[in-house]
Every structure is written in structure tokens, then in C-alpha cells.
Amino acid sequence: MSTTQIYEQHYRRLDASIPLRGQRWIPIAREGLKALVSFRAYLGLIAIAWLPTFGRLVQVYFTTRFPEARRIAPIDDKFFFDASTGIQLVFMLLMAAYAGAGLIANDMRTGGLLLYLSRPLTLGDYIFGKAAILLVSLSMVTLIPNLVLFLGARSLAPDVLGAPVHLILIPKIIALSLVLTLPTAGLVLALSTLARNPRFAGLGFFFIFAGSSVAQVIAWRATRSPYAGLISIQATMRRAGEAIFAVKPARMTADLPPELAIVTLVAMCLVCLAVLKTRVRAVEIVK
Amino acid sequence: MTARVVFEKASRWYGPVMALNDVSFELGPGVYGLLGPNGAGKSSLLKLASGQLRPSQGSVRLLGRPAFGSPDVFHSVGLCSDTDALFEDFTGLQFVMALLSLNGFDRATSEKLAIEAIETVDLKDAMHRKVGGYSKGMRQRIKLAQSLAHKPEVLFLDEPLTGMDPQNRKRISDLMKRLGDEGRTVLVSTHILHELEQVTQRVLLIHNGRVLAEGNLREIRDLLDRHPRSVRLQARDPRGLARELVGLPDLVSLNMEDATGHLVAEIRKPDAFFSRVQELAAVHGVQEMWVTDENLESVFSYLVSK
Amino acid sequence: METERPATRPTWAAAQDVFAISIERMLPRPRSFWVFLLMAMPVVFGILLRIYPPRDLPLTGFELYGMVVALFFVRNLLPLVALLFGSALISDAVDSKTLTYFLTRPVSRLSIFIGEFMAYLVTVMTLTVPCVVLTYIVLSVGTPQGAGFGATHLVQDLAACALTLFTYGALFALLGVSLKKPLIPGLLFLFVWEGFVANFPGDAPNYTLTAYARSLIRHRPAEEGLAELFSKFFGVGESVFVLGSVGVISLVLATWIFSRREYVISS
Numbered sequence: 001m002s003t004t005q006i007y008e009q010h011y012r013r014l015d016a017s018i019p020l021r022g023q024r025w026i027p028i029a030r031e032g033l034k035a036l037v038s039f040r041a042y043l044g045l046i047a048i049a050w051l052p053t054f055g056r057l058v059q060v061y062f063t064t065r066f067p068e069a070r071r072i073a074p075i076d077d078k079f080f081f082d083a084s085t086g087i088q089l090v091f092m093l094l095m096a097a098y099a100g101a102g103l104i105a106n107d108m109r110t111g112g113l114l115l116y117l118s119r120p121l122t123l124g125d126y127i128f129g130k131a132a133i134l135l136v137s138l139s140m141v142t143l144i145p146n147l148v149l150f151l152g153a154r155s156l157a158p159d160v161l162g163a164p165v166h167l168i169l170i171p172k173i174i175a176l177s178l179v180l181t182l183p184t185a186g187l188v189l190a191l192s193t194l195a196r197n198p199r200f201a202g203l204g205f206f207f208i209f210a211g212s213s214v215a216q217v218i219a220w221r222a223t224r225s226p227y228a229g230l231i232s233i234q235a236t237m238r239r240a241g242e243a244i245f246a247v248k249p250a251r252m253t254a255d256l257p258p259e260l261a262i263v264t265l266v267a268m269c270l271v272c273l274a275v276l277k278t279r280v281r282a283v284e285i286v287k
Numbered sequence: 288m289t290a291r292v293v294f295e296k297a298s299r300w301y302g303p304v305m306a307l308n309d310v311s312f313e314l315g316p317g318v319y320g321l322l323g324p325n326g327a328g329k330s331s332l333l334k335l336a337s338g339q340l341r342p343s344q345g346s347v348r349l350l351g352r353p354a355f356g357s358p359d360v361f362h363s364v365g366l367c368s369d370t371d372a373l374f375e376d377f378t379g380l381q382f383v384m385a386l387l388s389l390n391g392f393d394r395a396t397s398e399k400l401a402i403e404a405i406e407t408v409d410l411k412d413a414m415h416r417k418v419g420g421y422s423k424g425m426r427q428r429i430k431l432a433q434s435l436a437h438k439p440e441v442l443f444l445d446e447p448l449t450g451m452d453p454q455n456r457k458r459i460s461d462l463m464k465r466l467g468d469e470g471r472t473v474l475v476s477t478h479i480l481h482e483l484e485q486v487t488q489r490v491l492l493i494h495n496g497r498v499l500a501e502g503n504l505r506e507i508r509d510l511l512d513r514h515p516r517s518v519r520l521q522a523r524d525p526r527g528l529a530r531e532l533v534g535l536p537d538l539v540s541l542n543m544e545d546a547t548g549h550l551v552a553e554i555r556k557p558d559a560f561f562s563r564v565q566e567l568a569a570v571h572g573v574q575e576m577w578v579t580d581e582n583l584e585s586v587f588s589y590l591v592s593k
Numbered sequence: 594m595e596t597e598r599p600a601t602r603p604t605w606a607a608a609q610d611v612f613a614i615s616i617e618r619m620l621p622r623p624r625s626f627w628v629f630l631l632m633a634m635p636v637v638f639g640i641l642l643r644i645y646p647p648r649d650l651p652l653t654g655f656e657l658y659g660m661v662v663a664l665f666f667v668r669n670l671l672p673l674v675a676l677l678f679g680s681a682l683i684s685d686a687v688d689s690k691t692l693t694y695f696l697t698r699p700v701s702r703l704s705i706f707i708g709e710f711m712a713y714l715v716t717v718m719t720l721t722v723p724c725v726v727l728t729y730i731v732l733s734v735g736t737p738q739g740a741g742f743g744a745t746h747l748v749q750d751l752a753a754c755a756l757t758l759f760t761y762g763a764l765f766a767l768l769g770v771s772l773k774k775p776l777i778p779g780l781l782f783l784f785v786w787e788g789f790v791a792n793f794p795g796d797a798p799n800y801t802l803t804a805y806a807r808s809l810i811r812h813r814p815a816e817e818g819l820a821e822l823f824s825k826f827f828g829v830g831e832s833v834f835v836l837g838s839v840g841v842i843s844l845v846l847a848t849w850i851f852s853r854r855e856y857v858i859s860s
Binding site: 366373 | 599602607613618691697698700855
């Protein structure tokens with residue numbers, strides 16, 4: 001008589017009619033987003049995050065009426081780069097804290113994790129599903145508004161952005177959005193596994209983001225070294241984005257190689273993934 | 288009798304939802320059972336009684352003072368709530384001592400009282416272990432210990448037997464009876480009907496925010512004279528007995544069970560019926576007779592269905 | 594005949610007992626450890642700077658310490674710490690469903706709130722003081738650049754940190770008892786209102802707390818860029834008065850709201 005090790009979980013019955021491989025994360029993401037959309041605060045945050053986009057579209061419209069204005073406020077690559085990294089960054093951080101801090105923390109606190117992991121799901125499905133919720137939410141305040149900004153600006157000012165060569169801005173906007181959202185999502189999810197209370201996870205995220213930026217300023221003032229920028233998550237993201245958009249870099253990180261910034265961000269994502277893999281467990285031993 | 292807990296036309300609603308509707312009763316010394324299905328309003332009643340909420344209408348008085356906003360009454364009141372919440376990093380002893388310190392006891396007295404209470408609930412062996420590592424039954428018992436430790440006059444126990452093994456259920460049930468005999472007021476909310484019956488005959492039946500009935504279980508049953516009693520009879524000659532009983536004026540119905548041969552009679556006036564059965568006992572060999580619906584469950588089921 | 598019942602316990606005595614319970618639950622928690630690690634970042638940075646000093650250090654050790662206290666602690670980290678701990682004063686007990694234990698004891702709600710707030714203050718100062726002191730020691734003491742720096746500045750800075758934690762903590766405690774979810778409003782206040790408005794020209798900084806808080810660190814070096822251009826500074830007395838008043842008013846309001854609120858805590 002053959003026996004199956006319980007932890008290998010082959011004994012789980014799969015009577016589902018649709019193929020599951022590669023799609024098991026979809027119900028987690030779908031239900032998570034449905035739950036978020038039912039909150040007015042979530043929709044309100046998205047609505048407010050789109051206001052700067054509309055402001056910029058109005059700015060583009062004015063430049064079509066008053067072409068002299070383009071000398072003061074040109075509609076170029078830097079315009080779209082600033083759109084992603086200015087006030088939009090604050091909304092991205094707020095959305096990350098609001099939508100992401102409780103994603104795994106609540107499951108760990110309430111025992112919901114047991115419900116997930118007692119289904120035919122792997123850890124990867126669970127993590128990927130949760131990450132998808134957060135990435136979609138973050139895209140609603142970064143990628144989508146900026147793509148809409150580009151398409152709107154292109155239609156309002158075809159003389160400036162109408163040439164086929166300007167379509168290169170689309171992959172640039174997508175790439176910058178990935179640079180901003182992937183490490184943010186990784187960090188928030190990792191913190192969500194470290195704190196049982198979403199409040200602490202959200203604030204911890206702000207601690208790290210704001211604290212690292214301040215630490216960078218102090219380190220730079222002390223050493224004038226561009227490598228101080230690697231301390232700051234925001235500065236590292238920005239440096240990578242400056243390279244993507246080929247804009248003039250910020251003074252403090254002008255001499256920081258963008259490849260190093262990208263490597264740092266990738267390393268940060270890998271560390272967060274390792275934390276997720278270690279922390280997401282169904283059972284915890286109380287000593 | 289000095290009423291210690293007085294509800295006077297008390298109502299409580301949460302937004303549009305009415306949790307408790309025009310409830311009036313008084314509790315003196317003794318053990319009282321609070322019985323009702325989920326959503327009946329038991330928790331709301333206990334929260335009002337223990338001063339955690341104020342009534343939307345009417346009044347709730349605890350030891351002569353308004354229950355909400357009178358912290359002084361809690362020198363003499365203990366609450367064991369149904370929430371599974373403890374100071375997880377404290378040991379059992381530290382937990383009970385910490386709460387005793389809030390009652391104003393000094394450290395030595397807190398320790399003495401805490402150990403006494405912990406011994407009462409049979410947790411002495413585990414009192415130096417962190418509460419976070421306790422089993423469900425142990426957690427329930429330490430919650431009970433903190434509610435008893437300061438020897439309150441009034442005790443509110445919300446589902447106190449949850450998670451306990453049979454031995455501890457018996458122990459705690461006996462403890463509740465003892466507390467009632469000592470003259471304390473104990474209000475116990477529970478779903479475990481047969482264990483409630485072993486602790487007390489005084490019940491408050493609540494459903495949809497209203498108190499359906501209050502008082503001694505037998506008295507409540509007697510009041511339900513519109514609802515016939517059900518009596519089961521075991522006899523050597525059930526058919527002969529049935530022929531004699533069928534003519535009784537207060538008999539509502541009479542059935543014979545195929546499987547057991549028992550007679551099941553529904554009667555309006557039990558005393559007259561019992562007298563008649565006694566007269567017929569020798570002739571038809573009546574071996575056993577018992578009333579099948581004089582228990583909490585059937586009384587409650589009947590009241591709820593009305 | 595019923596014996597006379599004892600009264601509600603005196604406020605201060607009860608607050609001390611609540612404090613004793615709360616500090617044991619607040620201080621040794623993992624979140625305190627992580628906050629301490631974040632606060633210790635300047636210490637680590639200072640040690641690295643002492644081990645690997647740059648050739649031309651543009652700031653003296655004392656100036657760098659001043660920058661750390663003003664920028665890292667008072668402007669950024671301490672308000673966030675206050676939001677973390679302050680907003681959770683009562684909501685922690687509500688979330689963990691342990692508030693019932695306090696509400697069913699013969700202690701007034703005033704003493705519960707005071708006890709919890711005292712525990713908050715002691716916890717955050719316990720985390721902050723060693724980090725500020727160590728930063729001072731690592732960056733200033735024993736360095737040639739540290740000559741002329743007195744311990745009085747350290748004491749004044751610690752007092753400034755304490756007042757910052759008191760004021761922001763009281764404000765976020767008020768937010769915590771008033772709102773179900775105080776985190777996002779608290780962050781909006783810190784990052785949008787305090788982050789931007791404090792650097793506006795004119796009288797706008799008068800309506801922020803951070804402008805008064807940073808005015809208490811008199812020895813901080815000048816910031817670069819627009820922040821220095823538009824920053825407004827107030828006198829020490831004025832700053833202490835405003836911060837203290839905001840803190841006290843917030844505490845009074847928070848206590849009043851807490852005393853009246855009902856908490857429906859169910860399983």
C-alpha cells in the first residue's frame with residue numbers, strides 16, 4: 001500500500017473543470033480587488049491621485065493656446081518624468097500603505113492564511129495573487145494616469161507629440177512605472193508579513209521610505225558622495241528613471257551610475273521575496 | 288430582595304438595527320441563566336448590564352448606580368466576556384495580578400487573591416506560563432479567574448464553559464452554583480442548555496431583542512397552559528391503558544409508538560391526568576411515566592415559535 | 594443593609610497602575626525593536642564616518658549631529674513614531690479586544706487614557722534618548738571638529754525631542770480616538786500639510802507644528818535649496834508655548850471623546 005506524505009499535498013482532490021496551472025492566483029487577485037473597490041476611501045484616493053494628471057492636461061492645453069508658454073513649461077520627456085516622480089509619488093506611497101499593508105498581515109492575524117494554504121494553492125500562487133492586487137492598485141495611480149496623460153497630450157498637442165518617434169514614451173512610462181511599483185510592492189508585502197497589524201506595516205513602510213531619504217540627505221551633506229543615493233529608495237528609483245527618460249539627473253545623485261541603481265532595486269526586490277517566502281507560513285509556534 | 292441588576296424598559300439599537308427592545312427585569316442574589324439563539328441580543332444585554340454600553344432608551348442600573356459611567360461599581364462586579372482576548376505576553380499569574388492592581392489591591396494582596404482564583408479554576412500548574420501558549424480551555428479558565436479574583440458581588444459570565452473539557456465544565460458549573468448559594472448574583476449566558484439546567488432553574492429567555500419569559504423554569508412552563516404537556520407512558524398493556532385514557536376531557540392527543548410501544552399523551556391539566564394514571568397503574572401495569580417537554584429546550588422552542 | 598461601596602479609584606493612582614500594565618505591553622514588542630533599529634541608523638552612519646572619514650568633510654561633527662537631530666529625528670522620524678504609537682493608544686486595545694478589561698474595573702476613563710499616554714511617552718523616549726545620545730557621542734565627542742560643543746545642547750535637544758513626541762503624540766492620540774482609521778489622515782497631515790506648507794513663504798508655516806519643532810534646534814546647520822529659503826523660525830519660548838498648548842488641548846479633547854465613546858467589542 002503506497003502512502004503519500006501529507007506535506008507534499010498530492011492527496012488534494014482537484015475536481016475543478018478549468019485548468020489550474022498558472023491561473024491559481026487569479027481568484028485571489030480578483031476577490032482582493034473587488035473587496036478594495038467596495039471601499040470609498042480606495043476610490044477616493046484614486047480620484048485624488050488623478051487630479052494632477054488633469055492639471056497637467058490643462059497645462060498642455062494652455063501651451064497649445066499660448067505656444068510661448070512652451071518655453072517656460074516644455075512638453076518633453078522631462079514633463080512626463082516629472083509627472084511620475086512628483087506628487088504622484090506621494091499618492092503611490094499612500095496607495096501602497098492603504099491597499100498593501102494589510103494584504104498578508106490580516107490573513108496572518110485572523111488565520112485566513114490557513115484557509116488559503118489548505119486549498120490546492122502553492123505559496124507562489126498566494127504571493128503572486130496578493131502582489132497582483134497591489135500592483136494593479138499602484139498602477140491606477142502611476143502607470144494609468146501617466147499613459148492617459150501621454151495620450152491626452154498627444155491628442156491635444158500633435159505638433160509636439162504627434163510624430164511616431166514619440167511613441168517611445170509609452171515603453172518609457174511603463175518601464176518607469178515598473179521601477180517605481182515593483183520595489184514598492186515588494187517592500188510593502190514584506191512588511192505586511194512582518195507585522196500582524198496593517199497599521200504598523202503601513203507606517204513601517206513610510207518609516208523606511210522617508211527615513212532612507214532623510215538619511216541620504218544627511219549622508220550626502222556629510223560626504224558629498226553620490227553613492228549616498230543608494231541609501232534612499234526614492235533617490236535610487238529616481239536615478240533609474242532618469243536613465244530611462246535620459247533627463248538631467250538630480251544634483252545629489254548625478255554621478256551615481258544608473259546601472260548600480262537598477263541593481264540595487266533588483267536586490268531589494270529579491271530580499272523582499274526572500275522575506276515573503278520565509279514569513280508566509282500557516283503555522284506559528286508560540287514559545 | 289435587593290435587586291442588584293435592574294433593567295427598566297431598556298432598549299438598545301445600533302443604527303437601524305434594534306438589538307434589545309423594551310427589556311425590564313431585576314436580578315437579586317442567585318444564579319440566572321440567559322438563554323437565546325445567536326443574534327437574540329444576549330451579548331448586547333450583557334454589555335448593557337456590565338456598563339460597556341449605554342441604553343438608547345430606558346435605564347440599566349447596577350448595584351443602584353447607572354451601569355454606564357459608574358466605574359466605582361466595578362469594585363463589586365466581575366465580567367468574563369466571550370472574546371478570546373488576553374494579555375498574551377503575560378503569565379497567567381501576572382495577568383490576574385495586573386487586573387487586580389486596577390482594583391486597588393497592593394502587590395501582596397493581588398498575588399494572594401490571584402493564586403486563590405487560579406486554584407479555583409485549576410490552573411495552578413500553568414500559572415507561570417505565558418498566556419499566549421495556553422490551550423482554548425486554559426484561556427477560558429484564566430479569563431474566569433480574573434473575573435472572580437476580587438470576589439465580586441455580581442458576576443457576568445458570557446459563555447463561560449466554551450472550550451472546556453467535561454471535567455472542568457463540571458467544576459465550573461459547581462463553582463457557579465456555589466457562588467449563587469453564597470448570595471452573589473451570577474448571570475450566565477450560554478447555549479449549553481442541559482448544563483444551564485444543572486446550574487440554575489432561574490432563566491431569562493431572550494429572542495429578537497425581547498425577553499420572552501423570565502423566572503423559574505417550572506413556573507414558566509406552568510404558565511404555558513395553552514401549550515399541552517407531553518407525557519410518555521410505558522405500560523404492560525398499553526392498548527388497555529389507552530382505552531381508559533382516551534375519554535379524559537383534558538387529553539389533547541394520544542399516540543402509540545410502533546417501535547417502543549410507548550404511549551405519548553398531550554394533556555392540558557397534568558395533575559388530573561397523573562391522578563387518573565395512578566388509579567390505572569396496577570390494572571394496566573404502568574411501569575414508567577415521564578414528562579418529556581419540561582426542559583429548557585422545549586420551553587424555548589415553543590416560545591420562539593410563538 | 595448594604596455596606597457603603599468604595600469610590601472610583603483616585604485618578605493618579607489608577608493611572609499609574611494602567612501605566613504599569615501598558616508599558617509592559619508596549620515596550621518589549623517587536624515594533625519597538627524595529628523602531629529602535631531605524632532610530633539607530635544615524636549611530637551606525639556616524640560609526641562608519643568615524644571609521645572611514647572622508648577626506649574633506651564639509652561639516653563638523655557637531656554640525657552633522659545638529660542636522661541629524663533637526664532633520665532626521667525632529668522633522669521626520671519622531672512625528673512618524675508619534676503616529677505609530679500615539680494613534681494606537683486606545684485603538685490597539687480595541688483591536689486586541691483587551692479594552693474591556695480596563696473598562697470593567699473601578700478606574701475612570703481619564704485615568705485609563707493618562708496611563709496609556711504616559712506609557713507611550715516613556716516608550717518613545719526610551720527608544721529615542723539612547724539613539725540621540727549615542728549619535729551625539731559618535732559624531733561630536735572626541736573629534737577635533739567637536740570642540741566648543743557643550744552638553745547643554747544635548748540636553749536641550751532631548752527636551753525638544755520630548756516636546757515633539759508629546760505634541761505629535763497627543764495630536765495623533767486625538768486622531769486615534771476620533772477616527773476608525775487614523776493612519777491615512779495622519780500621513781496626509783505629516784507629508785502633505787507639514788511637508789509642504791511648512792516651507793511656504795509668508796504666514797503659512799505658523800499653522801504647522803514642524804516649523805515650531807525645528808525652531809527648537811538652534812544649532813542646526815542651514816538646509817540647502819528652497820527649504821532654507823522659505824523656512825520660518827520662531828523663538829524658543831513661542832515654540833514651546835505653541836507646541837505645549839497644542840499637546841495639552843489635544844489631550845483634553847482626546848480624553849473627553851474617550852470618556853463618552855462606547856466601544857462595541859465582540860468576538
